[in-house]
Amino acid sequence: MGSVNHRSSRSLLSPAQNPACTRAHQITALALVAVTFILTRAFDRLSCSSSSSFNPSSSSSLSPPPLFDRGILRWPNRGFGSALALKIYVYSEEEIDGLALLMRGREGKISADDCLKGQWGTQVKIHQLLLKSKFRTLKKKEADFFFVPSYVKCVRMMGGLNDKEINQTYVKVLGQMPYFRLSGGSNHVFVFPSGAGAHLFRSWATFLNRSIILTPEGDRTDKRDVSSYNTWKDIIIPGNVDDGMTTFHGSTLVSPIPLSKRKYLANFLGRAQGKVGRLQLVDLSKQYPDKLEAPELKLTGPNKLGRTEYFNHLRNAKFCLAPRGESSWTLRFYESFFVECVPVILSDQVELPFQNVIDYTQISIKWPSTQIGAQLLDYLESIPNEVIEGMIARGRQFRCLWVYAAETEPCSATLGILWELQRKVRQFHQSAETFWLHNRSIVNRDLVEFHQWRTPVPLP
Ligand SMILES: *[C@@H]1O[C@H](CO)[C@@H](O)[C@H](O)[C@H]1NC(C)=O
Numbered sequence: 001m002g003s004v005n006h007r008s009s010r011s012l013l014s015p016a017q018n019p020a021c022t023r024a025h026q027i028t029a030l031a032l033v034a035v036t037f038i039l040t041r042a043f044d045r046l047s048c049s050s051s052s053s054f055n056p057s058s059s060s061s062l063s064p065p066p067l068f069d070r071g072i073l074r075w076p077n078r079g080f081g082s083a084l085a086l087k088i089y090v091y092s093e094e095e096i097d098g099l100a101l102l103m104r105g106r107e108g109k110i111s112a113d114d115c116l117k118g119q120w121g122t123q124v125k126i127h128q129l130l131l132k133s134k135f136r137t138l139k140k141k142e143a144d145f146f147f148v149p150s151y152v153k154c155v156r157m158m159g160g161l162n163d164k165e166i167n168q169t170y171v172k173v174l175g176q177m178p179y180f181r182l183s184g185g186s187n188h189v190f191v192f193p194s195g196a197g198a199h200l201f202r203s204w205a206t207f208l209n210r211s212i213i214l215t216p217e218g219d220r221t222d223k224r225d226v227s228s229y230n231t232w233k234d235i236i237i238p239g240n241v242d243d244g245m246t247t248f249h250g251s252t253l254v255s256p257i258p259l260s261k262r263k264y265l266a267n268f269l270g271r272a273q274g275k276v277g278r279l280q281l282v283d284l285s286k287q288y289p290d291k292l293e294a295p296e297l298k299l300t301g302p303n304k305l306g307r308t309e310y311f312n313h314l315r316n317a318k319f320c321l322a323p324r325g326e327s328s329w330t331l332r333f334y335e336s337f338f339v340e341c342v343p344v345i346l347s348d349q350v351e352l353p354f355q356n357v358i359d360y361t362q363i364s365i366k367w368p369s370t371q372i373g374a375q376l377l378d379y380l381e382s383i384p385n386e387v388i389e390g391m392i393a394r395g396r397q398f399r400c401l402w403v404y405a406a407e408t409e410p411c412s413a414t415l416g417i418l419w420e421l422q423r424k425v426r427q428f429h430q431s432a433e434t435f436w437l438h439n440r441s442i443v444n445r446d447l448v449e450f451h452q453w454r455t456p457v458p459l460p
């Protein structure tokens with residue numbers, strides 16, 4: 001239970017702090033000259049404490065969960081709490097015209113299965129997990145959150161929609177959601193699974209600037225004037241590691257090898273993409289070929305690594321270097337936990353998931369991207385094997401938090417995200433375009449009651 005200290009005072013306003021009581025006291029004392037000091041004080045304490053007790057829940061039968069119990073603050077379990085208690089409504093493509101476009105493209109040909117794979121698969125996985133979730137509700141009225149499904153990163157990559165169409169479709173979709181308008185979007189949840197974050201929807205700043213965005217990308221500086229990531233409302237999610245590496249029970253695609261058997265001190269197995277840090281690593285590996293494996297990889301052709309081959313290389317070093325690429329977050333960071341190398345982040349602006357509960361210094365290293373050179377290799381070489389083993393062992397415990405498994409599993413990214421969402425539950429929503437009256441009815445600027453709002457609802 002998240003209940004507050006029971007030793008606290010019964011009343012929020014003590015008699016001495018209450019001017020009305022002090023005056024009452026004086027009058028009482030003057031009128032009752034014959035009564036002894038002790039009796040007066042006893043009477044005073046009795047009458048004042050009962051009249052000054054601050055208890056809004058008793059005065060209004062309308063307020064649902066009592067925040068006060070006989071003057072004692074009772075912080076509700078909901079919102080933080082010791083158990084998950086959420087109600088999430090998931091919009092369906094039948095209900096909202098345009099959602100199908102955001103999920104399957106113009107011709108409706110892109111399949112969810114194709115979008116499940118690869119580093120952006122989270123946009124599909126999170127949707128599918130919520131559909132099966134015990135926290136899903138079919139009643140909008142009781143929902144804490146509204147999930148807006150969209151596989152738009154995949155759809156765009158596969159040519160299913162262009163940027164202009166994506167933007168227009170989102171605006172059309174949101175106009176069909178009165179509950180979006182009611183909260184100003186603040187209880188609506190979107191997944192943007194790539195480095196572009198919410199920028200995939202060009203006009204995100206106008207429409208989604210209050211909504212909860214699930215994204216692996218927390219960089220506030222990257223190539224854009226305005227960051228679409230906001231610590232206080234958005235949630236950093238882990239990238240989508242290949243399913244073959246993350247199975248809970250039984251075999252994995254590639255299993256880790258003992259530390260003493262690893263060929264390299266460190267590796268970087270990715271395309272350089274013309275990025276400074278990555279190019280420096282490729283150069284460094286030419287100077288120190290027995291310490292650092294960092295070949296010049298390409299997307300296609302002989303210098304491309306297959307899936308299994310990639311993980312076979314990745315597991316062959318003590319440290320897996322994770323430099324920034326097109327954007328700050330990097331899938332390699334998450335992958336390294338499953339081949340059991342210690343990730344070394346070379347991406348200064350990175351933000352990591354669940355930072356409120358995970359101490360990343362226990363399981364990883366972050367090194368300045370301006371110090372990529374022999375000094376990095378010297379430093380990594382100076383770390384004793386026992387220390388590396390310790391980091392790997394702790395990483396083995398934490399890595400379940402990167403796995404998009406069913407919420408019935410004891411640990412998963414899914415549960416982490418649900419907990420983060422629970423911290424964002426609001427009992428009350430409002431925006432610049434919502435108002436409320438004495439009888440708790442919510443109206444818009446034209447004083448139209450919420451149940452009469454008709455779609456399309458006017459958007460900013
Ligand atoms: C996005 O679409 C809306 C509605 O069609 C339009 O008003 C807005 O200008 C578009 N944004 C961009 C950046 O094109």
Ligand SMILES: *[C@@H]1O[C@H](CO)[C@@H](O)[C@H](O)[C@H]1NC(C)=O
Nearest residue numbers: 204205206207208209210460
């Ligand atoms: C959020 O949207 C509102 C309404 O369109 C707008 O006035 C405000 O400037 C936006 N905020 C940001 C940070 O873009």
Ligand SMILES: *[C@@H]1O[C@H](CO)[C@@H](O)[C@H](O)[C@H]1NC(C)=O
Nearest residue numbers: 437438439440441442447449
């Ligand atoms: C609330 O008050 C307004 C204004 O008096 C009234 O029009 C509306 O019908 C009331 N709503 C309910 C649910 O009683």
